[in-house]
Amino acid sequence: MTAVRHQLKARRVQFNLDNTPLHWLPDDPFATHMINGIHLLLPAGELWFCRVYNQALPYVTDAQLRADVEGFIRQEAVHSRVHSKAEQYLVQHGLQTDEIREKSEWLFGHMLGDAPFGLGFLKNRLLEKQWLVIRVGLVAAVEHFTGMLGQWAMDNKSWDKADPVMADLFRWHLAEEVEHRTVAFDLFEHLCKTQLGFYVSRQALMAIVFPLFLHFLAMACRGLAGQDADREAQRVARQSLLGILAELQRAGRKTENVPTFTFLVAGTLRWLSPRFHPVTEGNTEQALDYIARSPAARAAAAQTMH
Template identity: 40%
Template sequence: MSQSTHTSKAARVTPGEHDPGPVSLHARNVAFDFEATPLHWIPGHPMSSNVISMLNLLLPEGERWFVTTYNEALPLVADEELAATMRGFIGQEAMHAEAHDKVLWDFLDRHGVDPRPFQRQMQWLFRKALSPKQSWSEDRRKKDLVERLWLIAAIEHYTAILGDFALNNTWREHGSDPAMTDLFTWHGAEEVEHRCVAHDVAVYFGDGYLRRGRAMAISLVGLLMLINRGSRFIAKSDPTIEYSYWRMIREYARGARAGVLPTLRSIIFATFSYFKPTFYPDQIGSTAQAVAYLAASPAARAAHP
């Protein structure tokens, strides 16, 4: 485990924006009302709405796994600055899990999409398959912890990419539902705000280019499988449209052209950027833009009037 002093790098800021400098991470006790939110919350893009809504199936258990893993790692961190940042990260991720878990019942279940079968699969994955095993030796458990921290860092690379997309898409131009738009944009802004934390934590516990690359390869394959499985699950469960795998592909392409879904090209490019030896997460998104949205978010403002 590295005992080097933790240093944070300045976040990239797009031209014309003011760099807010170091940001103290804290959880925002937000709440959302989806009573009036339609299942297809992006008008004219039912399949794209479902693809974004699919994240509600994946995120609650995944975010809780982040929190559990960081609580396991926190007592081993001697750097108080990094430990404080981790505590802020834990608070934000716990709030993300709670907010998206609420969507499962206040939104998907109410619209006839039963999340329980998929939720049970996510519970097995994150609570069983990816949990530490008490029968292992202490040395093996520590090595496993480092591997899980690098998996989280790789996954957080994609959450930062999606967070930047959430801040810069065309949902509002298409008349998207305000509550669901605020949920994903608030979450995306916080992902951009804390995008360097998981990388810094993983480096602190054990840096290594091969370890980083292995974690990204595992995360990429795993996320592709989960996103594909989740998208098909919600599409097949949607009582208002006729499911077809090829229709999903065509509709994804149409949504990407309209700016309501990220383009595959942007995701592929961002994936390759992770393998650059000089990569650092502040190369994705803008802290200034994220902080500006969090100051304007209806849910965040209501939480801190």
């Protein structure tokens, strides 16, 4: 286990997106809609993280890990609220958001709720702990991607040309993902009974999470792009899943506003190693340095001091 070496704290940030254009990444509707879809996918997912982790807390016997998990929960709750409020930005630009958001709510609230796969007869004391550990493992697999994407965002320079408020929103969020990137992995390991069980389980769960992650990103991207009158956006909306992934690869190389598909695949392959640990996937000091200069995080810190 690799404990977070400083206390994780929630930062009560706020973002005013009233003047943010729909294409907040200039001349790049594909990257804009790919990233904007996250506003609709994450609120339900991050609240689900919090519910699952609150259920897991009684099983945590290590004091430092417990503190890390509690800090993780507080940060994820703020993330969920920020992206939920950002949905209004999409609505103000005339986009319908209900269908995409409801699919995310169905996945996290129904399929991955307390009744396994939404089947009430499976909700019993015999399966309760096992289903909880499985869901903790699913969070760990998802957090591998958010940690990777967080470090990518810390290294990214192309967003310097983007709308500054939206760029700060995502950079602040992703910096916190780098900051707490080890917590989900460590909690899953803590709850697994054996190292072999931990390794086999995390590979099986990644085999589920990676394709689901890609499917939901593509679904949200197409759903938003299809409502955009821009010709390039309309072309994106007609793409299949494979077409979206090819577009991701192309855009990642050309504009660098999104990571490439091969970047995601390479990160997934690193997960396969028995020696893998997310501590090597990011630079905490770099993330904290961004948070220290983030306009929204600085405003939140100043407000706390008053």
